[in-house]
Amino acid sequence: MESPTEKRPARRKDAEENRARIVAAARAVYASAGFDAPFDAIARHAGVGRATLYRNFPDRYALGAAIVEDDLCELEALAHEHGDRPDAFMKLLSAIVERHTETHALVPALLRGPGEHALQALVPRVTRLLTVPLQRARAAGLVRDDLTLADVIDVLAMLSAVLADDGSGRARDRRMARALELLIHGLVPRAPVGSPIGPNSPRM
Structure with missing residues (x-):
């Protein structure tokens, strides 16, 4: 069984990947739909849930x-x-x-x-x-x-x-x-x- 210490780097890597996907998705969505585009559209484009999006970026x-x-x-x-x-x-x-x-x-x-x-x-x-x-x-x-x-x-x-x-x-x-x-x-x-x-x- 993996120890909690061994699991942490994987979680950090996942978080970094989620953040990168969200930022890339926001670029694309803002470019096509403007800064007022719904947050849900960014989450869908990034392939993440709303909770993940708001956990990384509150607004x-x-x-x-x-x-x-x-x-x-x-x-x-x-x-x-x-x-x-x-x-x-x-x-x-x-x-x-x-x-x-x-x-x-x-x-x-x-x-x-x-x-x-x-x-x-x-x-x-x-x-x-x-x-x-x-x-x-x-x-x-x-x-x-x-x-x-x-x-x-x-x-x-x-x-x-x-x-x-x-x-x-x-x-x-x-x-x-x-x-x-x-x-x-x-x-x-x-x-x-x-x-x-x-x-x-x-x-x-």
């Missing part, structure tokens, strides 16, 4: 915050993977935009309700995530030397505005990609006065 705001935090964990792993590479900042920026496009309605909904506190608790991690990569990108001349973290936050807010009144699917993705392309031109160093600008000019 939609806790679940929404978990999605945002999981995205942040992935971004932190990406930052670690790229180490001290000077192009890490641009890769992180692109990844942030990609995830935000997928969950564009989530953050505004959380900010309107009890999820605001959970989001604010993540702000220091976002700051740490971008600060050093931005410094390295500036030192390498990949971005303007006057670009600040506050500027980056403003850029992300502009991109959020692009999504706010847009449709869904491919049209939204194309519009977001175009907006990011235009904004990146404002992030890179300006060409010296008199430098040629045309098809043969250096590109990112």
